[in-house]
Amino acid sequence: MEQLQQLRDQFLTYAQQRVTEKKPASLYDPVHYILQLGGKRLRPLLTLMSAQMYGSTIEKALDASLAVEVFHNFTLLHDDIMDDADLRRGKETVHVKWDVNTGILSGDAMLIMAYRLFNSYDPDTFYALNKVFSTTALEVCEGQQYDVDFETRDDVTIDEYIEMIRLKTSVLLGCALQMGAIIAGQNEEEQRKIYDYGIHLGIAFQLMDDYLDAFGDPATFGKEVGGDIRENKKTYLYLKSLEDEGCATELKEWFSMDYTTMNEDQIEIKKETVKVFFEESGGAQKTLNAIKEYTNLALADIESLNVDDASKKQLIDFSNYLMNRVS
Numbered sequence: 001m002e003q004l005q006q007l008r009d010q011f012l013t014y015a016q017q018r019v020t021e022k023k024p025a026s027l028y029d030p031v032h033y034i035l036q037l038g039g040k041r042l043r044p045l046l047t048l049m050s051a052q053m054y055g056s057t058i059e060k061a062l063d064a065s066l067a068v069e070v071f072h073n074f075t076l077l078h079d080d081i082m083d084d085a086d087l088r089r090g091k092e093t094v095h096v097k098w099d100v101n102t103g104i105l106s107g108d109a110m111l112i113m114a115y116r117l118f119n120s121y122d123p124d125t126f127y128a129l130n131k132v133f134s135t136t137a138l139e140v141c142e143g144q145q146y147d148v149d150f151e152t153r154d155d156v157t158i159d160e161y162i163e164m165i166r167l168k169t170s171v172l173l174g175c176a177l178q179m180g181a182i183i184a185g186q187n188e189e190e191q192r193k194i195y196d197y198g199i200h201l202g203i204a205f206q207l208m209d210d211y212l213d214a215f216g217d218p219a220t221f222g223k224e225v226g227g228d229i230r231e232n233k234k235t236y237l238y239l240k241s242l243e244d245e246g247c248a249t250e251l252k253e254w255f256s257m258d259y260t261t262m263n264e265d266q267i268e269i270k271k272e273t274v275k276v277f278f279e280e281s282g283g284a285q286k287t288l289n290a291i292k293e294y295t296n297l298a299l300a301d302i303e304s305l306n307v308d309d310a311s312k313k314q315l316i317d318f319s320n321y322l323m324n325r326v327s
Contacts, residue, residue, distance in 0.1 A: 003314065004045060004318065004321075007045055007048050007049065007058070008041050008045060010048075010058060010062075011041060011044050011045065011048065011062065011065060011066070011069075012041070014062045014066065015035065015066055015069065018062075018063075018066055018117075019031070019032070019035060019066070019070070019113070021113075026098075026102060027102075027105060027106055027109055028106070028109070029098075030077075030094045030097075030098055030102055030103065030106040031106050031109060031110055031113075033094065033097070034073050034076065034077055034088070034094055035069070035070070035073055037088060037089040037091055038089050039089055041069060042173070042205075042322070043065075043068040043069060043072050043172060043173060043176040044065035044066060044068050044069040044176070045065075045318075046068075046173060046176040046177045046180070046198065047061055047064050047065035047068055047176045047177070047179050047180045048061050048062070048065050048180065049177075049180065049314065049315070049318070050176070050177045050178075050179070050180025050181050050184070050194055051064075051179075051180035051181075051183045051184050052180075053307045053308075053311035053314070053315075054180065054181055054184030054185075054186050054190075054307065055184050055185075056180070056183050056184035056185075060183055061179075061180055061183050063117045063118065063120045063121070064117070064118070064121075064129060064179045064180070064183060065176070065180075066117055067114045067115070067117040067118060067133065068114075068172065068175070068176045068179070070110050070113050070114040070117070071110070071111065071114040071133075071137065071172075072172060073110060074107045074108075074110035074111045074114065075140055075144070076088060077093075077094050077095075077103055077106065077107040077110065078103070078104070078107045079144065080093040080094065080095060080103070081093075081095045081100055081103050081104065081107075082144075082148065083227070083231060085224065085227065086224065087224055094106065094107075111137075114133075115130070115133070118130055118133070121183075125182060125183060128182045129179055129182055129183075132175055132178055132179060132182070133175060133179070135175075136171045136172055136174075136175040139167045139171045140167065140168060140171065140172060142167050143164050143165070143166070143167025143168025143169070143171075144168055146160070146163070146164040146167065146168070147164055147168055147233070150164065150233070150234045151231065151232055151233060151234070153234070154252065154256075156234040156239065157239075158236065158239055158240070161234065161235070161236055161239055162203065162236070165202075165203055165206040165207070165236075166199060166202070166203060168206070169202045169203075169205065169206040169209075170198065170199045170200075170201075170202025170203050170205075170206065171199070171202070172202070173198035173199070173201055173202040173205070174194075174195040174196070174197075174198030174199045174202065175195070175198070176198065177194045177195060177197060177198040178191045178192075178194060178195040178198070180194075181194050186306075190305070190306055193301065193304055193305055193306075194305060196301050197298055197301035197302060197305070197315070200294050200295075200297040200298035200301055201294075201295070201298040201319055201322070203294045204291050204294035204295045204297075204298060204322075204323060205322055205323075207236055207287060207290055207291045207294065208291050208322070208323060210228065210235040210236055210237050210287065211237060211284070211287050211288065211291065212225075213225065213226065213227060213228045213229075213235070213237075214226060214228070214229060214237060214271075214274075214275050214278055214284075215275070215284065225271075226267075226268075226271035226275075229270060229271045229274045229275070230259050230267050230270070230271065231259060232255045232256075232257070232259065234255075236287055236290060237278055237283050237284065237287045238251070238255065238278075238283070239283075240281075240282070240283040240286040240287060240290075241277055241278050241281040241282070241283025241284075242281075242283075243281070243282075243283070243286075244280075244281035244282060244283070246281070247277045247280060247281040247283075248281075250277065251274065251277050251281075254270055254273065254274050254277075255274075257270065291323060292323075295319060295320075295323045298319050299316060299319060302315045302316055302319070
């Protein structure tokens with residue numbers, strides 16, 4: 001993990017030098033705020049790792065990695081508004097610290113800033129990067145809409161949920177990895193292989209995030225623990241828990257409640273009660289099993305890549321690091 005930390009430090013230094021817009025402060029202060037909130041910087045690291053292991057330089061991949069990070073934080077900023085979330089990485093969300101209108105406009109600016117970062121590449125590379133990035137950006141919007149739609153549906157299936165998180169989360173990880181391969185001049189077949197690794201890793205990562213939303217440590221999770229329960233989100237954890245008929249009826253009743261009409265004490269009771277159902281139904285364990293399944297698929301994808309053994313080991317270590325967040 002020392003090599004990852006060095007990449008992260010290099011990326012953060014570059015980001016501070018590259019994102020320098022200041023005026024109007026009311027537009028750009030929120031941009032700097034959310035970019036400096038912290039986080040693991042997984043997506044830009046994947047771009048840098050991919051470019052490096054395919055023979056390119058870190059320097060050449062920095063603008064693409066920053067584009068991924070700026071875009072990701074743009075989606076978080078707007079997601080927080082849609083979710084009415086108070087915390088992001090343990091700090092006030094942008095729309096709470098400023099206001100909703102500021103959050104919307106600053107987010108819009110971040111989207112444009114992300115695309116502008118591709119201007120540093122030659123025309124062929126620019127076209128290839130822009131193509132995969134644009135496809136991914138639209139897919140992320142589709143995934144977010146499905147996520148919103150699922151809140152008011154009571155017939156969401158496991159397959160629909162997996163497709164939603166593939167779009168909302170996984171495609172950006174796949175995109176980050178593919179862009180590194182593009183910068184390094186890899187062919188489309190190899191780009192697809194590294195993209196598929198990102199898809200499987202992203203699904204495992206999101207399932208773990210769903211699990212930690214219910215069972216994570218508030219001190220390290222960075223968001224409101226139980227936020228998905230509060231908002232009646234039909235997560236994998238919830239859907240698998242419904243498979244136990246003894247818990248299904250009461251779970252559905254809890255998830256039919258309008259949280260906007262509940263006070264904080266009532267919401268806390270709901271969270272704790274639902275967590276008990278998640279465990280007693282076996283839904284929690286089934287979620288952990290699925291996390292392991294998709295992690296294993298990602299590890300199998302690594303073996304198919306046309307990279308040296310040291311690079312494969314780096315990706316394996318990275319994958320295991322992500323999936324050990326439950327402990």
